[in-house]
Structure formats: structure tokens, C-alpha cells
Amino acid sequence: MQKMARGSIYAVLSLIALLTLFPFLYVVVISITSEAEVVRRGLVIIPEAVTFSAYKSVLGSGSGILPAYQITLFRTIVGTALNLLFTVVGAYVLSKRALPGRSGLLLFVIFTMLFSGGLIPTYMVVRTLELTNTIWALIIPGLISVFNLVVVKAFFEQLPVELEESAKVDGAGELRVLFGIILPLSLPSIATIGLFYAVGHWNSYFDAVIYINKSSLMPLQVILRNILLSSQNQQNVEQVNDATVSSLAIQMASVIVSTVPILCVYPLIQGHFAKGVMIGAVKG
Secondary structure (H helix, E strand, O other), rough: OHHHHHHHHHHHHHHHHHHHHHHHHHHHHHHHHHHHHHHHHOOOOOOOOOHHHHHHHHHHOOOHHHHHHHHHHHHHHHHHHHHHHHHHHHHHHHHHOOOOHHHHHHHHHHHHOOOOOHHHHHHHHHHHOOOOOOOOHHHHOOOOOOOOHHHHHHHHHHHHHHHHHHHHHHHOOEEEEEHHHHHHHHHHHHHHHHHHHHHHHHHHHHHHHHHHHOOHHHHHHHHHHHHHHHHOOHHHHHHHEEEEEEHHHHHHHHHHHHHHHHHHHHHHHHHHHHHHHOOOOOOO
């Protein structure tokens, strides 16, 4: 009886997993299926003939995907590193209960999370700082997320004060305590916050539409958005090995190309992510 119940649970979970994976698998199948077969069969589960013409078109020099990849990779790597640096340093400072004016600083920080100046004032500030049409316009305005700052601060406050005191007795300064003791103990929380920042940079496109006019500085998501909105764009249809590349296949190939990096990164930090989502969120 117990084996039957366990088998039923496994069967239901397997079915749910297949239903969850089906949309992604369908995108993959359409991206490697010719236009004639899609038109003839409608719903394609297993393609009769596999073709990578859509990927050749998407990754070609005229699509703009590869330059956009470079911009997005730079933004994600450099932006996430700067996000973590400023967030960790700010959270460490605010976690000090003996900090003069700590309550006022916390009130000021949390106020910015609840109320913002709005889109137009933000654009005016970015333009005044001469950041428009630069890659830094995509990084500096969102350098610190107040929510992430509060989460990291709460985690730092849970660490034993004796660790810091013993390190200072041995002659360690604040930076040595932070980077030598606090950060190694905070990897789950830092990895989780880093994933949030990285995914945010990778998926963001609205700020680029606002601040960037140069096509050479457009990130991947903007190019992908343009491809998805231009389903009948004749510039995205070409002949490769005498097979017509459909606009739908190019759209699906673009989705796969832009999604693969995040799919590769997430399993590497999944263990830290599962632990870090809860840690620091509840004070005990």
C-alpha cells in the first residue's frame, strides 16, 4: 500500500514536471523546425526534420544579437559586482547598532524604497550626470536595491558579535572584519542577492530604451524585444540551405539564445539560493 501511494505521488509529480517543461520544450522544437512543417502540422511535438537555420540567422552578423550579448554580459557581470559591493558595504555599516544617527539613516533608506522621484526626475538626473548613451546609465541608477540592502543588513545582525570583537582584539580593522570574517559566513545570503541582481540586469530592457539611443549599446533584451515585436519583419527571413527561415522560428531561437546563460548559472548557485532565500529574512 505504501509503495502504491509513493508511486502515485511520483507519477503526479512527474506529470506536473512535464507540464511545466512543455512550454520550454515547445519553444526549442519550434526553433529547430522548418516553416513548411509548422504550417503543415500545426502543433509540432517531435520535428520530422531538424534544422538550425533559425540559429544561423539569429547569430548572424546582421541580427545584432552578438554585440548585444557583449553589452548584456558586461552589464550583468560588472553591474552585479558593483551592486554587491555597495550593498554589502552599506548593509555592514547600517548593521552597527552603535552607529551615530543609525535610526535616521535607516528611515532615510527605507523612505526611498517606499517613495521615489518618478521616471522624469530620474531621467533628468541621469542626463545631468551625462550618463545617457553610455553603458553606465544601465548600472549606476540602480546601484543599490533597498530591499536587498535590508535583507543583507538583517543577516549581518544575526551573526555573533563576539566574532567581530575577537577579530578587532587581534588588530583587524573594519575592512578586514568585513571581507575576512563577515563575507565568508554570508555566502548563502550574498549568493541569493547576487542572483537577484544578475537576473535583474539580464532581463532589464526598459532603462535601455529610455537612456540609450545608440544601437551599438542596446542590450540583448532590447534586440530580442524588437525581434518578437517584428514577427513579419522581412529582414529576419533569409535562405539558408534552401530552407525558408520563418519569423516564428527566429523568435523562438532568440528566446533560447537569451535564456541559456541564466539556465546555466542558476544550477551552480541553487544550493546557496535555497538557503539564502530564508536566511536573513527572519530574525531569530
